[in-house]
Structure formats: structure tokens, C-alpha cells
Amino acid sequence: MLKLAFKKNIHKGKLMDLTFTAIVPLLLGSLGIFALFRLLQRMRMRAYLQDAVVVITGATSGLGKECAKAFHAAGSRLVLCGRNGERLQDLVQELSAKANQSKNMHKPCTVIFDLSDTKMVVSAAEEILKSVGHVDILINNAGISYRGTILDTGMDVDKKVMETNYFGPIAFTKALLPSMIKRQQGHIVVISSVQGKISIPFRSAYAASKHATQAFFDCLRAEMEQYEINVTVVSPGYIQTNLSVNAVTADGSRYGVMDKNTIEGRTAAEVAQVVLNAVGQKKKEVLVAGLMPSLAVYLRTLSPRLFFTFMASRARKERKAKDS
Numbered sequence: 001m002l003k004l005a006f007k008k009n010i011h012k013g014k015l016m017d018l019t020f021t022a023i024v025p026l027l028l029g030s031l032g033i034f035a036l037f038r039l040l041q042r043m044r045m046r047a048y049l050q051d052a053v054v055v056i057t058g059a060t061s062g063l064g065k066e067c068a069k070a071f072h073a074a075g076s077r078l079v080l081c082g083r084n085g086e087r088l089q090d091l092v093q094e095l096s097a098k099a100n101q102s103k104n105m106h107k108p109c110t111v112i113f114d115l116s117d118t119k120m121v122v123s124a125a126e127e128i129l130k131s132v133g134h135v136d137i138l139i140n141n142a143g144i145s146y147r148g149t150i151l152d153t154g155m156d157v158d159k160k161v162m163e164t165n166y167f168g169p170i171a172f173t174k175a176l177l178p179s180m181i182k183r184q185q186g187h188i189v190v191i192s193s194v195q196g197k198i199s200i201p202f203r204s205a206y207a208a209s210k211h212a213t214q215a216f217f218d219c220l221r222a223e224m225e226q227y228e229i230n231v232t233v234v235s236p237g238y239i240q241t242n243l244s245v246n247a248v249t250a251d252g253s254r255y256g257v258m259d260k261n262t263i264e265g266r267t268a269a270e271v272a273q274v275v276l277n278a279v280g281q282k283k284k285e286v287l288v289a290g291l292m293p294s295l296a297v298y299l300r301t302l303s304p305r306l307f308f309t310f311m312a313s314r315a316r317k318e319r320k321a322k323d324s
């Protein structure tokens with residue numbers, strides 16, 4: 001139709017007519033369809049999140065806390081998990097004040113447990129099912145990072161990072177899955193990292209735990225498809241949180257430094273919004289990173305040799321900077 005109109009109008013020398021008879025309606029039509037699509041998407045997302053029981057680990061700070069605010073604002077019923085009861089209660093107070101102002105918001109409840117203790121994790125899952133009945137969305141967010149050389153790092157540190165970032169979340173997920181399968185409904189989310197896709201020097205334990213996370217939840221997604229349970233893996237780049245400050249070092253002590261990369265990262269509120277949208281749209285995975293980290297992820301697959309050269313040079317530079 002467009003071709004015909006084009007020929008006809010060129011023939012008559014009426015280019016302006018062509019614009020008004022074919023191109024403008026086509027553009028307006030596309031815009032209309034796009035706007036309608038977005039509206040339907042937003043309505044579906046709202047329905048999915050409103051009143052949904054959402055469990056968030058690591059809700060006491062950083063990204064977990066911001067996810068709690070975002071899902072609470074979307075009308076979800078929150079179960080906030082953490083190790084520090086006082087900080088969880090502070091957040092409950094903050095969110096409850098908002099819940100009082102809107103009938104679409106709910107007062108959250110809390111569960112205290114340490115993810116590195118599998119027994120505690122399993123009984124926390126039982127407690128949640130007992131008190132709220134079911135879980136619609138589980139957000140495995142809690143985690144710790146690490147700084148150190150492989151040579152200096154004791155196995156206890158490797159194990160601690162794996163317990164918190166990998167074994168804890170998978171134990172929690174496994175404990176909640178049977179009830180999701182019974183209902184043929186549920187959504188498992190995990191906050192991984194760019195370092196779940198590429199390994200950078202002096203992060204061995206952390207990168208390994210995030211690679212394991214990526215692998216486990218990719219398997220889970222495939223296995224859960226028949227039960228209509230969704231799995232979303234979120235892989236952020238640097239976020240402005242206390243992750244580096246709380247990181248564990250080679251000897252098991254706290255790193256205690258706010259890194260420059262962390263300060264220059266995205267805000268936790270911004271990433272929480274990405275998590276909310278990814279969940280609402282049932283995305284399978286999302287990479288939330290800038291140009292260089294994104295290119296590095298592709299480079300690792302397309303030209304591993306070049307990627308390894310970059311990483312070796314990065315290790316040399318970092319070691320030199322530390323020594324001088």
C-alpha cells in the first residue's frame with residue numbers, strides 16, 4: 001500500500017501528499033499501538049504485584065531495602081527477611097506509615113534468620129508458609145562480597161561466601177518450591193551480579209558464588225517451566241550500597257572500605273525499579289550494567305583470549321597500585 005501510494009505521489013510530484021496520506025498515519029498508528037501495548041503491560045504488571053506475597057532477603061539495607069519500598073508501593077504483601085531485627089522493625093515502621101495513607105498498601109511482616117545456617121533457613125521457610133500461607137514471589141537478594149588474593153584466602157572464607165551467596169539462597173528456594181508447585185504458581189528472583197557472568201581478579205569467592213547462582217537458577221528455570229513457575233536472574237553492575245564496606249577479606253575480617261566503583265554505581269532505588277519491572281514483566285534475566293561491563297560479558301564469550309589478557313593486565317595494575 002505504501003509502495004503504491006509512493007509511486008502515485010512521486011508520479012504526480014506530490015511528495016507532501018505522500019507524507020500526509022501514508023507516512024503520518026502509519027507513524028501515528030504505530031505510536032498508538034505502542035502506547036496501548038505499554039498500557040496493557042502496566043495494567044498486567046499492577047495486577048501481578050498487587051496483593052502478591054513477596055519475600056525479600058537482605059531487606060535491612062541497600063538493594064533489599066529499596067526493593068521492599070518498591071514492591072510495597074506496588075501493593076505487595078511483604079515478608080522482610082534479615083539478621084538484624086531492629087533494622088527490620090525500623091523498615092516496617094517506615095513502610096507502615098505509608099500503608100496507613102493508602103488502602104492498597106499492606107503492613108509488612110518480618111522473619112529473622114542467618115542465610116549461612118541451613119537449618120535456620122529451612123525453619124524460616126516453614127514459619128513463612130505457616131503465617132502467610134503461600135509465597136507468590138521470592139526475591140533472593142541478600143549477599144556478601146569479598147576482597148583478596150586466592151593465595152592468601154583461607155577455605156573458611158571461600159565457604160562463608162558460598163554459604164551466604166549460594167547455599168543459603170538455594171536452600172531457601174528449595175524449601176519454598178514444593179508449595180509453589182502445589183499451587184502451580186510462583187516466581188523466584190535472584191540478585192546475581194555482572195560477576196556471575198565474568199570473573200574479575202581479587203574477587204574469586206564472590207565471582208564463584210555468583211557464577212554458581214547463575215548456573216543453579218538457569219537450571220531451575222528450565223525445570224520449573226512445566227509448573228508455570230517463573231525464574232528471573234538479575235545481574236547488576238556496581239550499586240551505591242554498603243556491599244564493599246561489608247565485604248569479607250582473605251583473613252575473614254571486614255574490608256570496611258567504600259570503593260570508588262561502588263560510589264560511582266547506580267542508586268539502589270534505580271536498580272530496585274529495574275527489579276520490579278523485570279518481575280512484573282516476568283523477564284527471564286536482566287543485565288543492569290554500563291557499556292564496559294556489558295561489552296566485557298560479550299567479550300568473555302566471543303574472544304576469551306582477549307578477555308583473559310584484559311583481566312591479567314587488570315590484576316597486574318591492581319597489585320602494583322597496592323604495593324606502591
Ligand SMILES: NC(=O)C1=CN([C@@H]2O[C@H](COP(=O)(O)OP(=O)(O)OC[C@H]3O[C@@H](n4cnc5c(N)ncnc54)[C@H](OP(=O)(O)O)[C@@H]3O)[C@@H](O)[C@H]2O)C=CC1
Nearest residue numbers: 058060061062063083114115142143193238239241242243
Ligand atoms: N552493591 C553492588 O555493587 C552490587 C550488589 N549486588 C548484589 O546485590 C545484593 C544486595 O547487596 P547490597 O544491597 O549491594 O549490599 P548490602 O551490604 O547493603 O546488603 C546486603 C544484605 O544482605 C544481608 N546479608 C548478608 N549476609 C547475610 C546472612 N548471612 N544472612 C542473612 N542476610 C545476610 C545483609 O544483612 P545484614 O544487614 O544483617 O548484614 C544486607 O541486608 C547482593 O546479593 C549483592 O551481591 C550485585 C551487583 C552489584
Ligand SMILES: CCCCCCCCCCCCCCCC(=O)OCC(=O)COP(=O)(O)O
Nearest residue numbers: 145193194195236237238244292293295296310
Ligand atoms: C572491545 C572492548 C571490550 C572492553 C572490555 C574490557 C574489560 C572491561 C572490564 C570491565 C569489568 C567490569 C567489572 C564489573 C564488576 C561489577 O559490576 O560487579 C558488580 C558487583 O557485584 C560489585 O561487587 P564488588 O564487591 O566487586 O564491588
